[in-house]
Amino acid sequence: MSFCAIDFGTSNSAVAVATSAGMRLADVEDGHTTLPTAVFFNVDDHSQAFGRRAISAYIDGFDGRLMRSIKSILGSPLAEASTDIGNGSAVSYLEVIALFLSWLKRHAEREADGPLRRAVLGRPVFFVDGDPRADALAQRQLEEAARSVGFDDIHFQYEPIAAAFDYESRLDADASATCSRRGRKQQRLPWPAAGKPSSNWISWSRNSNLLSTTQA
Numbered sequence: 001m002s003f004c005a006i007d008f009g010t011s012n013s014a015v016a017v018a019t020s021a022g023m024r025l026a027d028v029e030d031g032h033t034t035l036p037t038a039v040f041f042n043v044d045d046h047s048q049a050f051g052r053r054a055i056s057a058y059i060d061g062f063d064g065r066l067m068r069s070i071k072s073i074l075g076s077p078l079a080e081a082s083t084d085i086g087n088g089s090a091v092s093y094l095e096v097i098a099l100f101l102s103w104l105k106r107h108a109e110r111e112a113d114g115p116l117r118r119a120v121l122g123r124p125v126f127f128v129d130g131d132p133r134a135d136a137l138a139q140r141q142l143e144e145a146a147r148s149v150g151f152d153d154i155h156f157q158y159e160p161i162a163a164a165f166d167y168e169s170r171l172d173a174d175a176s177a178t179c180s181r182r183g184r185k186q187q188r189l190p191w192p193a194a195g196k197p198s199s200n201w202i203s204w205s206r207n208s209n210l211l212s213t214t215q216a
Contacts, residue, residue, distance in 0.1 A: 003118035008101065008142070009216040010071045013037045015104040019113040026105060026111035039096055041065045043086035048062070050103045070096055075128040075138030094145050102149040112194075118153040119146060125158055 005016045005023060016023040025033035028051070035051030042049065043063040049056075058066040065085045073079045077157045082090040109116050127138030139156060146154050152161050163179040 002112050002116055003116060003120065003153075004105070004112070004116050005120045005162075006104055006108075006146075007122045008071060008097075009037055010069050011037060013100070013104060015108045017108050017116070024111065026104075026108045028107045036068070037070060037100065038066065038068045039070070039100055041066075041085040041089075041091070046089075048099060050100060067096055070100065074141050075134040079141050089167070093165075094141060094148075097142070098145040098148045101145055105149055105151070111157070115150075117151055119151045119154045120157055121146060122159045122162055123156045125160065148163070 004026075005018075005020055007014045012021040012034045013028070013036075014025055015028060016025045027033060027072075030052070032052075036055060038051060038054040040049040040054035040057045040062070041047075041064050042057060043065075048054075054066060059065065063086065065083075070093065074097075079093045082092045084090050105116060105119075121142060123139060123142070126135050128134035128165070143154050143156075160179050165175055167179060
C-alpha cells in the first residue's frame with residue numbers, strides 16, 4: 001500500500017509520496033511543491049482557499065477569515081474550541097487543521113494516482129516546550145485531524161531526525177553533519193552516518209500570528 005509523508009509546518013507545508021525511485025514532492029498549488037500554511041474562509045460564497053490563494057483572497061479584501069500559523073495552537077484546549085468564520089458560522093480549530101491536511105492528501109493522491117491511507121507526519125522535538133502533557137496532547141490532536149480526513153495508519157517522525165535520515169541516505173561513508181530545523185523553532189542535531197544522534201540543542205522563538213479577519 002502506498003503512503004505519503006507530510007510536513008505540516010507553522011509557516012509552510014509540503015507532502016511527498018513514495019515512488020519506485022524514492023520519495024517525490026507533490027504539486028500542492030499551481031506547480032509549487034510547498035504552500036503557506038493558511039486557510040481563508042470566504043463569507044460571500046462559503047468557500048475555502050488554501051496557501052497562496054488564501055493569502056491573496058485576504059489581501060484582495062474579500063469578506064472572510066484568514067487563519068495562519070494554525071499548527072501553533074496544537075497542545076492547547078483551544079484547539080478543540082470553535083471560532084466564528086463569519087455570517088454566524090463557526091468551525092473548530094481542529095477542523096481547520098483537518099481541512100488543510102485534506103488539501104495536502106488530495107494532492108498527494110493525485111500524485112500517487114490512487115488513494116492514500118498511510119502517512120508519516122513530521123513533528124518538532126517539542127510542540128510545546130516545558131510541558132510534556134501539552135506536547136503529548138498536541139500529537140494526539142494532530143493524529144485526530146489526520147484520521148478525520150481518511151488516514152488510518154499514522155506514524156510520527158521528529159523533523160530534525162527525518163532531515164538526518166535524508167542526508168544519511170546520500171552518503172557512501174561515515175560522516176558527521178549538522179541538521180538544522182529553522183523557523184519558529186531551531187533544532188540542530190549532529191548525526192554520525194552509521195550511529196545515533198550524539199547530542200541535541202533546541203532554541204525557541206514563539207510569536208503569536210494565528211488569526212486575521214477582514215470585513216467588507
